[in-house]
Amino acid sequence: MRRTRSGAATQPRGQKRPGASGTPAPTAAASGSGRARRSADQAGGGSRAEPRSPSARRRPGQSPPPAREAGPEEPPPPPATPTSSVSTVDLGEQRERWETFQKRQRLSFEGAAKLLLDTFEYQGLVKHTGGCHCGAVRFEVWASADLHIFDCNCSICKKKQNRHFIVPASRFKLLKGAESLTTYTFNTHKAQHTFCKKCGVQSFYTPRSNPGGFGIAPHCLDEGTVRSVIIEEFNGSNWEKAMKEHTTIKNMSKE
Numbered sequence: 719m720r721r722t723r724s725g726a727a728t729q730p731r732g733q734k735r736p737g738a739s740g741t742p743a744p745t746a747a748a749s750g751s752g753r754a755r756r757s758a759d760q761a762g763g764g765s766r767a768e769p770r771s772p773s774a775r776r777r778p779g780q781s782p783p784p785a786r787e788a789g790p791e792e793p794p795p796p797p798a799t800p801t802s803s804v805s806t807v808d809l810g811e812q813r814e815r816w817e818t819f820q821k822r823q824r825l826s827f828e829g830a831a832k833l834l835l836d837t838f839e840y841q842g843l844v845k846h847t848g849g850c851h852c853g854a855v856r857f858e859v860w861a862s863a864d865l866h867i868f869d870c871n872c873s874i875c876k877k878k879q880n881r882h883f884i885v886p887a888s889r890f891k892l893l894k895g896a897e898s899l900t901t902y903t904f905n906t907h908k909a910q911h912t913f914c915k916k917c918g919v920q921s922f923y924t925p926r927s928n929p930g931g932f933g934i935a936p937h938c939l940d941e942g943t944v945r946s947v948i949i950e951e952f953n954g955s956n957w958e959k960a961m962k963e964h965t966t967i968k969n970m971s972k973e
Contacts, residue, residue: 836860840889847893848939852917855895859922859934861885863945867936868967872954874904874911881949882933884925884970890932927961931971 807827809816820830836845840860849856865883874880895914902911910924921938925931936947952967953960961967 843889844943846934846939846943848921848934849893849895850898850914850917850919850921850938852914852919854898854916855914855919855921856893857922858891858893859885859932860889861934863943865936865944865947867947867949868933868952869949870952870954872957874909875954878920880920880923880933880935881937882923882925882935884928884931884933884967886931886971886973888973890922890934926957927967928971 816830820827823830823833825833842862843860844863845858845860847856847858861883867881867883869881870876898914898916899912900915902913903909906926908929909926911920912923913920919938920935922932922934925933936944952964
């Protein structure tokens with residue numbers, strides 16, 4: 719154990735040293751503690767003290783300025799609440815009910831509106847999903863669970879076995895892969911035969927019979943949403959005549 723030598727430490731407590739006046743002289747321990755405090759102050763200010771400018775010198779009797787403490791980092795902005803866009807819509811007495819619905823479903827304003835619109839507008843329909851073989855192209859489409867499939871025998875459909883069902887463009891959504899698609903056209907160039915540039919699969923296209931809609935390949939749909947399939951042969955080899963005789967195909971891309 720290290721021993722500290724101090725003249726005051728050997729005197730009994732409460733007694734004065736011989737020859738000492740009424741006012742006690744500063745001891746080595748006191749001066750040592752002062753040096754210790756100065757060392758601690760310097761250590762608390764960093765390993766290197768910043769030079770002071772002449773204007774920063776304190777006048778006699780002036781208290782030192784309070785030390786600046788590094789404040790905590792500013793927290794990130796809070797995420798948008800589910801009701802952040804409700805204020806722009808007049809919901810009347812349904813506001814509280816709408817906000818409760820958003821919170822319960824954990825949906826944004828747009829997500830809640832889409833859910834309700836899909837449920838109302840697409841009554842009796844199901845959402846099918848599908849895509850190409852390599853996965854670069856993915857889509858979703860609202861259609862019946864009971865699909866009406868056309869089996870066309872025109873020159874190109876016959877060669878690539880282009881069986882498809884037709885939906886309005888508003889019920890189709892390309893989820894990803896626009897940059898992976900390329901298009902082949904011929905003859906009238908009205909039909910847009912789109913297919914994946916990587917794997918070559920045509921999972922959907924724009925038919926000549928319905929330029930305002932899409933022809934979806936049922937064999938490119940994910941499993942689990944198709945209940946039944948009805949296949950109708952279409953005489954695409956005599957396209958003009960077949961279109962005149964068919965009474966419903968033109969309307970399949972309309973709302």
